[in-house]
Amino acid sequence: MKRFLSGNEALAEGVRLARPQVISAYPITPQTTVVERLAEMVEEGSLEAEYLHVESEHTALAAAIGAAATGARTFTATSSQGLLYMAECLTYASGGRFPIVMANANRALALPWNIYGDQRDSLSLLDHGWIQVYAQDNQEALDLALMAYAVAEDERVALPVMVCVDGFALTHTYESVDAPEQDAADAFLPPYRTDNRFNFEEPVSIGYSAGPEHNRFYAYHHHQDMRAAEAVVPEVEARFAACMGRRYPGMVEKYRTEDAEVVMVALGSAAGLVRTVVDALRERGVAAGMLRIRYLRPFPAARIASALAGARAVGVLEKDISFGATGTVYANVMQALASAGVAVPTLDFVGGLGGDDLSRAQVEGAFDDLLRLAEEPVAFAADPVVFLGISGAEGGAA
Amino acid sequence: MSVNARTMTDEEFFYGHKACPGCGGALAVRQALKVLGPYAVAALPAGCMSATGFNFPQMAFGVNAMITPFAATAAVLSGIEAGLRAQGGKPDGCTVVGFAGDGGTADIGLQALSGAIDRNDDILYVCYDNEAYMNTGIQKSGLTPFGAATTTTPAGAHEHGCLTQKKALFDIVCAHGIPYAATASIGHMPDFLRKMERARGIPGTRFIHVLAPCPVGWGFPAQDLVDVARKAVDTGLWYLAEYEGPAVSGVPGGAFKLNRAPKSFALVEPYLACQRRFAGLDAADVAAIEAARDERWELMRSRWIANGEGGA
Known part of the structure; x- marks a missing residue:
């Protein structure tokens, strides 16, 4: 269905279609309207999710990590200083191999304080072990919200994805967007299943210390599995095209x-x-x-x-x-x-x-x-x- | 049936760890998990218990457990709880519990803790208080008491140790109107176990602040752990109390209870003298410690319900 949506609204629509089970939300311009729309969706019942009103970006991502450790599909969103404030949690999320999807509304970094768009925020955190993808327009913002989960949750990858959307240029600019039907979204994105979660029959420790003799193996596999995403992305986009009729060109x-x-x-x-x-x-x-x-x-x-x-x-x-x-x-x-x-x-x-x-x-x-x-x-x-x-x-x- | 030395399970949920001999924190975590049982899900931030309990491949937790970012104990607990709720709820007997030290709670983790209490997330937060950043080598935290020498409050000719008072963490937590909060000491184990059990049965956010002495950081022989923890209470420098929020107590603003309100305190000097961290104190410092204690007790006795002499 064609709709006239801002980039943030389009992204929120994509998130709704992905059926996240836990959303942790904290406002920051120009991301805020993403979590506002999601709150409205939860309120009206078009999205069934636990919506956590967290008290900081640090907690927004940390709570998503905790939820992901139970096997829940999770979403959060941030921007700029908020992304930097949660930065230490980025490596917990990626090292823990939690397929969290997070939107980042690209915005300048202080000082001088500035709420408008540039890409210094996410680019300064390229090395934190997340997949980073950048939307060109609002349609892609919506579609990436769905495809990001498919890439993140692929067992060959199992890594978080940051969907970057240019602040104001996209987040607050309206375009005509094709919003898929829920049936098509469900056909594209099945429920999240993982073994990387708490288990009440055989309790596990998730996220722990690994000393010098073991650490490199975690880093090596993190690197290899990140590389594997380069093959997974075209597969996901082919399935997306089959379900939605829209093709994306890969990496x-x-x-x-x-x-x-x-x-x-x-x-x-x-x-x-x-x-x-x-x-x-x-x-x-x-x-x-x-x-x-x-x-x-x-x-x-x-x-x-x-x-x-x-x-x-x-x-x-x-x-x-x-x-x-x-x-x-x-x-x-x-x-x-x-x-x-x-x-x-x-x-x-x-x-x-x-x-x-x-x-x-x-x-x-x-x-x-x-x-x-x-x-x-x-x-x-x-x-x-x-x-x-x-x-x-x-x-x-x- | 209440949990006590006779009824407590023989099952261990925190063992094979590499905590120091006589570690109060390890004792608190071990006993707390025995009360909570096998379906507990534990989250621990950077600190002694995660440093000693999560060393791949030697995992020390017999329950589901994970490390959290230092500031994020309560945040991760909220996420775990929400994740379980979103997938149909917690299994019967499942408590989502955090174990964080004094620095991880009263300093860097306070914001996240406040947020979780504000949301009234269904979690139990246990602060094991060894009164300094012990894992990094005994640095002052917000819960380091006045006069204690640490590596960042060294005792010398000009200063005799920590210059600030222990932060009123229990009061801060209770000011949120949390359903249940308590202070405890590993020197009064039946009281601690009872409070863990009480906390287990109350929905919403619960908080237990348990004094857990550290032989290395405080400077006393490991075998004296329980004695030192008891003396802290006997001298009145620590107190055993409970708070029930408005929803639990039915009292506007909630109700405080002193579990132990002795008419007189044990002498402070022997307690201070048995710990190396207080070696730099002079008579005026000791007098200041007593005065601060008396002021605190005046407040508690006048505003809180005393639950009898030696209630613990």
Whole structure:
């Protein structure tokens, strides 16, 4: 059924369809309307779940961990400082192999205090053992809420999934969204079954200490099972397509990259703008393309490298900066290229910070830079990071 | 039938752990789980009992159990309880119980505990109080008493140990109107077991604050554990009390009860002298400890119902 929903409302609808049994909720802008909608669904009876009004994000995730240890399907949502406040619980959730699904409304980090969108929050926590996936639009936000459970609960994976949705750009922006019927959702996502839970016939300890002689085995299997998700995601998306009729492109989405000379890598909602600019450039005869990374963990390095291998210049557009280094997406992409032996000049376009508008002019300027980079790489040798809106002309590196 | 030394089960639910000899915390957890039985689900944050009980592959818990983030004992308990409820409820005889130390409760875990009480989640929270961060090597917590030397409140020429009073944790918990709360001491085991049993049977959030001396951190021989715990009560430096919230007692604001209200206290000096942590105290410090004790007891005697001399 077509509905006109904000990103948060769409995501909440996806969560409802997934039938979580325990929801722990704490407000933070711009996530809040997710838990508000879920509270309404529980109140009206369209969602049967234990709804915990917790007193902090730390407890929101810790309670989800406790519930998951009983074998319950769980959901929570957060953003920005809230995500950082619960950060230590992220490793308990992933190390405990609890398939919690959590929405993160991507938002800037203080100071300066700022409630608007960028992606520094989730990107700063890439190493906490969670699968991270980024929605491009509200339809994908809804669908990812459902698919995230299927990936997380797959016994080959058994890891939590963070569904990242750009603050305000998606969370508070309305779009027409196709909301699946409950029957179709149930056919796609069966109830959660696991052995990683308390057992009253044979009591177990869940979550414990493992010393130096054992620790590496836990880390190794965590790593291997995270890697396994790269194979599980396409399977889940194929089943989703069979149930819902909507196809998703897997770990990354390649848009007109086959013959592209300049390719922009994008994450989240910015991909919509980049796609428009690519189309305009193509009409002018410029061989531009876009690579949208959907899953940043597990990191699809080989897919990224092969998609970029034919380009003469590659840019990364990201709402993030690791101070004193580069953007985190850029660092990851560079690692993918280096591992595959792909030598291509690159630039890192950092923009949209703290809700700053990522303008069409900026993206066009960034593509201009890439075209220049393809011709004379040496002109950009000093620093790959281009702060949009600061470095001279719009999008210019000069 | 009430649980006592005769009726208590021989089954062990916390054994094979690597706690120090004479550990008050390990005794509290062991005895508490005997009251709760095999269907208890236990959650423990970072602290002595998780450090000594959860070492793969040597698991010490005979009941379902898990480690929680340090600040999150009550949070994880709430989640466990909600998870079981969402799947059709707890099995008969199942108590969702937390065991956290003084730092894990009165300091870093206080927010989560407050939230759980506020929601009145159906959980039992046991704080085993050894009066410092013992697992990390005896650092001051909010429940370290005045005058106790710890590694972060060293006794020297300028300061004689901890400069602050023990936080009034029991009062803080009761101010929430929690259905049931109690203080206890592992030196008064029948009283502790009775309170565990009472707590087991009350729905909603329950809290027991049990004094659990630490031979290593306090500086006394391990075999003196129970004596030291008893002396803490005999001197009036610790007290045995219960609180029933409005829903249980029918009293607006709830009802406090002193289980033991002696007319006079045992001398403080011998209690302090038998512990290395108080070695730096002078006469003025001892007088200050007695004065704080007397002030506390004046408050309790005037506002709480005394349940007879030596009720425990």
